[in-house]
Amino acid sequence: MNATKTSVVVTGIGATTPLGGDSASTWEGLVAGRSGVARLQEEWAADLPVQIAARAAVEPGESIPRPQARRLDRSAQFALIAARQAWADAGFTARAGEETSVDPDRLGAVVASGIGGVTTLLDQYDVLREKGVRRVSPHTVPMLMPNGPSANVGLEVNARAGVHTPVSACASGSEAVGYAIEMIRSGRADIVVAGGTEAAIHPLPVAAFANMMAMSKSNDDPQGASRPFDTDRNGFVLGEGAGVIVLESAEHARRRGARVYVEAVGQGISADSHDIVQPEPSGNGIAHALENLISRNDIDPAEIVHINAHATSTPAGDLAELKALRKVFGDDMDHMGISATKSMTGHLLGGAGGVETVATLLALHHRTAPPTINIKNLDPEADGDIVRDTARELPDSGRIAALNNSFGFGGHNVVLAFRTV
Amino acid sequence: MAATQEEIVSGLAEIVNEIAGIPAEDVKLEKSFTDDLDVDSLSMVEVVVAAEEKFGVKIPDDDVKNLKTVGDATDYILKNQD
Numbered sequence: 001m002n003a004t005k006t007s008v009v010v011t012g013i014g015a016t017t018p019l020g021g022d023s024a025s026t027w028e029g030l031v032a033g034r035s036g037v038a039r040l041q042e043e044w045a046a047d048l049p050v051q052i053a054a055r056a057a058v059e060p061g062e063s064i065p066r067p068q069a070r071r072l073d074r075s076a077q078f079a080l081i082a083a084r085q086a087w088a089d090a091g092f093t094a095r096a097g098e099e100t101s102v103d104p105d106r107l108g109a110v111v112a113s114g115i116g117g118v119t120t121l122l123d124q125y126d127v128l129r130e131k132g133v134r135r136v137s138p139h140t141v142p143m144l145m146p147n148g149p150s151a152n153v154g155l156e157v158n159a160r161a162g163v164h165t166p167v168s169a170c171a172s173g174s175e176a177v178g179y180a181i182e183m184i185r186s187g188r189a190d191i192v193v194a195g196g197t198e199a200a201i202h203p204l205p206v207a208a209f210a211n212m213m214a215m216s217k218s219n220d221d222p223q224g225a226s227r228p229f230d231t232d233r234n235g236f237v238l239g240e241g242a243g244v245i246v247l248e249s250a251e252h253a254r255r256r257g258a259r260v261y262v263e264a265v266g267q268g269i270s271a272d273s274h275d276i277v278q279p280e281p282s283g284n285g286i287a288h289a290l291e292n293l294i295s296r297n298d299i300d301p302a303e304i305v306h307i308n309a310h311a312t313s314t315p316a317g318d319l320a321e322l323k324a325l326r327k328v329f330g331d332d333m334d335h336m337g338i339s340a341t342k343s344m345t346g347h348l349l350g351g352a353g354g355v356e357t358v359a360t361l362l363a364l365h366h367r368t369a370p371p372t373i374n375i376k377n378l379d380p381e382a383d384g385d386i387v388r389d390t391a392r393e394l395p396d397s398g399r400i401a402a403l404n405n406s407f408g409f410g411g412h413n414v415v416l417a418f419r420t421v
Numbered sequence: 422m423a424a425t426q427e428e429i430v431s432g433l434a435e436i437v438n439e440i441a442g443i444p445a446e447d448v449k450l451e452k453s454f455t456d457d458l459d460v461d462s463l464s465m466v467e468v469v470v471a472a473e474e475k476f477g478v479k480i481p482d483d484d485v486k487n488l489k490t491v492g493d494a495t496d497y498i499l500k501n502q503d
Contacts, residue, residue, distance in 0.1 A: 065442055066442060067440065067441050067442030067459075068442075070440075071463075071464075134470055134473070135470060137467065138463040138464075138466040138467060139463055139464075139467075142463075
């Protein structure tokens, strides 16, 4: 604990997800326990072992004009939409510099994707082979580069303090938010737009994940396919979209009279160094991240009442996470309502940390934990207070905190903590 | 059959509209691609490739920098089409 560290708060929230085109509709869907998963209608899906996914509820083309959209990868389109919402939600009506309360030199952007512009890369390779070299789009490189979404968000708001893209597979979005918190704490920025995005619903990534045996093949039951903590869980369901927030030093927010959702307390990070894709089964790697969170930040396990679990609906991962929580929190774990919102949104890979940060913030803001749906038979080894079937009210008074967990292939573990103010 | 000047301008207008979103009726001979029509250097490559296909001409990269206005491009295509 370090009382001299700059406090960081969240002042803006934006999202476009399989449940809705903004954070309000996404939250409604989460609380209602609605699944965003459906059968893929594309012709290519017919040949694949996995034929289900959680498409974004609103096509990005509905809010981005075509001339701009054709030079942005779908992942950058989602990021831009979520960032615009978050920026407006934070009370801004213009870019930094034009908006006099924000100095561009003190504004950063940190938006991550796990895979980058994969659909652009693959589509342009098809163009190269089918139509020839000359027809490859000159926009290909800025569209496929993994820092494209972050750079486009930075351009949108006029961020000059630094634009970053941490890449850690499915932990990327949370790592971005954690990086943003650190940028503000270390004095590099007063305000940072941060989050995660992904758009990887394309036959190649789907085939590749399916061949890893990582995805659910419950094609006949799309809405019931993502079932974290259920005995019969059989892999994740791919989702797409973005979640982006505006983080700000508490002092900066106070000075401009901003509405504050919650405090961003800090992050805990670790690496498994166990296997390139398998989680460390005892949960020790995740436990290390949780221990780092508690020891390096001003947070008391007694005030944590909710956890947005990483829980992707894979047999090994879901249990390792619960083991880690018990190991670190002991009896305190029993007052933490655990929700796996991927049961509704699917798994947005690098976007997951962004969208689930939004879900965690809104859970604190509304003092309601969204449910984990699709648990028919709770895994007897699933230790902890899983919020099942329906949303649950959190304590309606007093200071409460919540965690957002994200882990990624490569053994990356990121835990974020937020707290009511 | 070779395209007339009018057909070329109208074809370029369609291309610019598709790529930059500028209304086709604003695409006129004297308009500069960069200054008037929101066509930056990357999008200019797209305009050139689309024009090559539409009018059956070859516009080498070295010549593209001389095509500042819609009129420049129209003259180039008129001279070089089959």
